[in-house]
Amino acid sequence: MIDGITRPTLLLDLAKVNSNIEFMLEKAKLTNTMLVPHFKTHQSKEIGEIFREKGIDAAAVSSVEMAEYFVKHGWKDITVAFPFNRLEIQVINSFLTNGVKVKLLATDLDTITFLNQELVETLDIFIEIDAGYGRSGVHAKNTPLVKEMVTAIEQSDKMNLYGLYCHCGDTYHANDTREIEKIWENAMKELAQIKAQIEPTNRPLKIRMGDTPGCSMVQHMEPIDEIGPGNFVFYDLVMNYLNVCKEEDIAVAVACPVIAKYPERNEVLIHGGAVHFSKDHLFDATGQKFFGEMVVFEDNQWSSIIEGAKLTSISQEHGILTVTNELMQVLKIGDVIGILPIHSCLTANLMKSYQTTQGDEIAHMSLGVK
């Protein structure tokens, strides 16, 4: 698997990808929801195909550029899960005239007015609700604004009100599973209340919730119709530290050459830095900041996390692994070790392509939409 690897290379275990997708499909079944996966984590046409083979034909993306990529690769039902950017109206209209079903997120009245004037065909609208995360969306308590938006959408023949969209990103910062559940319980209550006040009599509205921690951990999702997680396809150390996934669920690892050893400071230099992992980090039990954990390769897989080794410092291309005396003796210059990423979405975005554990090359859209 690592034969021939001479540079930082993003390895992908498709068996884990498959099992992570199966887990989430099962979760959707158990909770009577529909899985509309977010593709921002993998950004890959091939991984999109894996979802399609499992019966998924609607997905979400985080930018119009990403929508262009997946439309080019045959996706016909795409939610741009980012508040609509009116400067992108021409691309949205071109999707519509080409038969792509685009769902947009609106978060203010003015955008509804703009869309009513500028859309060339009818599309579905989510009103994005902020249930406490505080990033984007209409605040859940601002029912008057939601009602005004509903009225404006209903009066337009360019928009159908599809439902309410909510991303509880605060679950990523929860301390434990119970806190994730509480964040969701609160959000579900808020969304159900809003829905009850605005739902037209002739057509049910959908509620979609998005984050991977919640979708992975919450068991009861009564008011929810659709789940839209993204990170679960790979998971990562953030999810593992939050007990949202097991470490063996993490489907990506960066293969990094060992460059130099510094026994006097228990450090090993690897080729693997901020242009490979991003600067996202976690803190261990002693308060030490770290940027990844080490695995080793054998046959066509990687090991569980090696205790006593953490990526404690990174600059543009340099990574410093702090290791025990035992590992210092075992690791050799010229070895290729693996680093499990803190945040798989940003790592994949930086690495720009995948090599499967079977040796196949897989695309990431970062090398261009075309």
Add this chain to the structure above:
Amino acid sequence: MIDGITRPTLLLDLAKVNSNIEFMLEKAKLTNTMLVPHFKTHQSKEIGEIFREKGIDAAAVSSVEMAEYFVKHGWKDITVAFPFNRLEIQVINSFLTNGVKVKLLATDLDTITFLNQELVETLDIFIEIDAGYGRSGVHAKNTPLVKEMVTAIEQSDKMNLYGLYCHCGDTYHANDTREIEKIWENAMKELAQIKAQIEPTNRPLKIRMGDTPGCSMVQHMEPIDEIGPGNFVFYDLVMNYLNVCKEEDIAVAVACPVIAKYPERNEVLIHGGAVHFSKDHLFDATGQKFFGEMVVFEDNQWSSIIEGAKLTSISQEHGILTVTNELMQVLKIGDVIGILPIHSCLTANLMKSYQTTQGDEIAHMSLGVK
């Protein structure tokens, strides 16, 4: 300049690039050193050409992949300013057989032995010295190891000992100019001492020092022969907060659409997040973490930093600008504002291409070596 911009776009002010390069050329002249610029910040063949037009024909890069890119674009004298990775020996040999002068950094004896066995032609070697930064290189006090390496290099007909290389990356974390100078004074003393002990009688060794803060601020560089800064070509907010550059020297800004306004929390949502800026950050005087500062565009340039606006939170594509009441009134959904990056190297690496303030497209190697 921003007409037609609908998505996050990395704008480049070539007049500032030119003036930053002229400043560093003048600095080299005043300090009797040679500028061998590091290209890891811009990673652009066109910006390489600007250096070439000013008489520069040797450069440094931070990876062999980056060396491949610049070799492809006509560079014949390249330092791979990262401890040599033996897994890349074939690429290095192909450079040599194609007439490219490659300089490598060695940091241990075993690598010297490896190079002696594997190199197909002779090349120049720097011994990298760690003068206190603690990232890579032979520790400055480890004279016995340096001497052993010198002996091994001198005994090989595949390597010429070119000199000592030192990157004082700790200057990036200095509190003021005096601290930058002190870091350099210490490093220069260490390097001069080592050089005195190892210099052959028949040929002078070169000392190259690398970091932008030091190269920008230090006035007396007696033992130094070559300076190899990279970041100075663009500078950024880290350099500005360290008083290493003026804010008007910062040559890149990310143009970002304004997506939504949240007056109740004094926040504005922009399209511009961790996939555009990286997660590097600074802290303002009140201890508030931030990921960029705002400028506005007029004619073919951007303004000075707008007080009362900071990019206080980012996720993958979302950026949250915290703004004053006055700015909340002035900013409109659909505007395009500029964000000066915290760390221009990582921002350019993520953005993958430049648009000059004159409207021209400029390449970044991230879209592939070919």
